[in-house]
Amino acid sequence: MGFIVFVLLLTAVLYFRDREKTLKGLKIGGKKFLKIMPVFLVMLVFIAVALTLLPQNMISEQLSGSSSYLGVLFGLVLGSIAVMPGFVAFPLGSVLRDQGVQYMVIAAFTSSLMMVGILTFPVERQFFGTRFALLRNIASALISLLVALVMGLVFGEIL
Amino acid sequence: MKRSTIVNLTVVAVFGVFVIISMLAGFETGGRMGKGFLKTLGDMLVILPFAIILIGLFEAWVKRETVEKHLGEDGGWKSYMWVCLLGGMTIGPMLTALPVAQSLLRKGAALSVVLTYIGASTICRIPMTIFEITYLGGQFTLTRYLTAIPLTILSSLLLGRLLKEHIEPQAET
Structure with missing residues (x-):
């Protein structure tokens, strides 16, 4: 919980300091998220199968x-x-x-x-x-x- | 789309169909797998997007020169101390450390330093350590730290050398 608040506050502060740079950062993050999501989901499938068995x-x-x-x-x-x-x-x-x-x-x-x-x-x-x-x-x-x-x-x- | 992405998404889709059919057919194990999947997904989705936002901000705001100076080939012993602290502050599963490690590498950190960072994030994560001391005692944790941290730095130095030619720090995004 503390971590989430920290990230949100940091994003807000950086946004006021430099809007463009911060938006660029969020865009980089979004791209990365989409990129790792498929592998990530497969891993969760493996975990679910292994833990059940x-x-x-x-x-x-x-x-x-x-x-x-x-x-x-x-x-x-x-x-x-x-x-x-x-x-x-x-x-x-x-x-x-x-x-x-x-x-x-x-x-x-x-x-x-x-x-x-x-x-x-x-x-x-x-x-x-x-x-x-x-x-x-x-x-x-x-x-x-x-x-x-x-x-x-x-x-x-x-x- | 990359081939591996298509393969991965197919695996997930097959799993989804399997769970749905299991539930319709009353096959209990399949249903339990589906539940387990959703539960872990839920746990991870709470933390992961924020970790990724943090990484995006890091890439946009921190200059390459800064990373190079403190964590690069000439960073010296201090760079190992920094990444041990950084690793200790990692939140979530080991997976959240990987994208951070990748951006450190892209920004010019030395390979052995990046390896130490990944190691530290698995050894001395603070919330995990608190749990460990509570349940297994301080002597257990202290012994583990004093053995695992030096060995990890040592093996990182070794592997950093071994892997140097095999890692291509991809161009900065």
């Missing part, structure tokens, strides 16, 4: 009950595929922790959830090309793995 309790069932390294791997894979907002993921993380899931597994899941996007890959590719999107996602998956391992050390779950 993989119910959320399946995710938590997979993450608990497995050994720690296997759990980290599961977390990475699920986090890379799943798409959910942070305000769903972190409460889910705390539920998982209370069920006895290790911090390193939760970290692998939440970190890859935010950094790696298999479903958003087509959009990223559209913006920067296949190579860029591929390498960035691979690097992010590795970083998520390292984050999980460090988390395991910090919380005394490994060594």
